[in-house]
Amino acid sequence: MPPRILALLLVLLLAACGVTEESPPAGEVRGDTFDEDVQLAQTHTEDYWRRQFAGLDREYRPVTRFVPYSGADGPACGGQPAVPDNAFYCPAGHFIAYDRGWMEALWNEMGDGSVYVIIPHEIGHAVQAQLGTVFELNVQQELQADCYAGAALGAMVKAGELQAEADDDTELLLNLAAAGDPSDDWFNPQAHGTAGQRQQSFAAGYTNGAGSC
Numbered sequence: 001m002p003p004r005i006l007a008l009l010l011v012l013l014l015a016a017c018g019v020t021e022e023s024p025p026a027g028e029v030r031g032d033t034f035d036e037d038v039q040l041a042q043t044h045t046e047d048y049w050r051r052q053f054a055g056l057d058r059e060y061r062p063v064t065r066f067v068p069y070s071g072a073d074g075p076a077c078g079g080q081p082a083v084p085d086n087a088f089y090c091p092a093g094h095f096i097a098y099d100r101g102w103m104e105a106l107w108n109e110m111g112d113g114s115v116y117v118i119i120p121h122e123i124g125h126a127v128q129a130q131l132g133t134v135f136e137l138n139v140q141q142e143l144q145a146d147c148y149a150g151a152a153l154g155a156m157v158k159a160g161e162l163q164a165e166a167d168d169d170t171e172l173l174l175n176l177a178a179a180g181d182p183s184d185d186w187f188n189p190q191a192h193g194t195a196g197q198r199q200q201s202f203a204a205g206y207t208n209g210a211g212s213c
């Protein structure tokens with residue numbers, strides 16, 4: 001997931017939290033450090049999916065590992081090497097890996113909400129794999145992962161596990177204007193969706209839950 005997409009997800013989180021320009025808080029949680037936030041995001045998101053699966057009489061299979069890496073030393077996935085400045089779900093090993101320095105820099109620069117959108121999005125891909133969902137287009141898979149992330153975030157906020165605080169800056173909001181794919185290029189195998197599409201998907205999950213995704 002390239003940084004510009006993360007930036008978009010951040011604005012989605014802010015929008016979903018009912019943020020206005022007068023008081024633009026970031027997603028805020030009880031975690032005090034980056035590593036605590038990563039751990040809380042994993043735990044709460046997987047707890048959410050455990051409950052969702054249980055409601056369908058299915059058993060959620062937790063991701064086997066969350067693997068921090070640095071630069072180019074990440075774990076390969078199905079023969080593909082990990083790349084710097086990224087986070088990804090690997091179906092072959094049912095694990096999630098993330099460039100720790102990259103994600104911590106985002107956490108520092110853009111707020112801790114960053115972790116709470118990246119991790120739920122990647123866990124969303126793990127859920128798709130377990131459900132065996134088949135997609136014709138990459139963009140559909142990505143937009144559903146955004147929707148799943150919104151659903152998990154919405155549940156966390158409703159449960160009081162995630163709180164908003166009012167100390168974010170307008171620079172973040174300005175940076176977000178450039179987020180999303182530059183065009184509505186659905187057939188591009190790398191497509192994640194335009195800013196509007198991603199926002200819509202995230203908001204749908206946030207508001208209506210995973211069943212709407």
Ligand SMILES: [Zn+2]
Nearest residue numbers: 121125142145
């Ligand atoms: Zn994705």
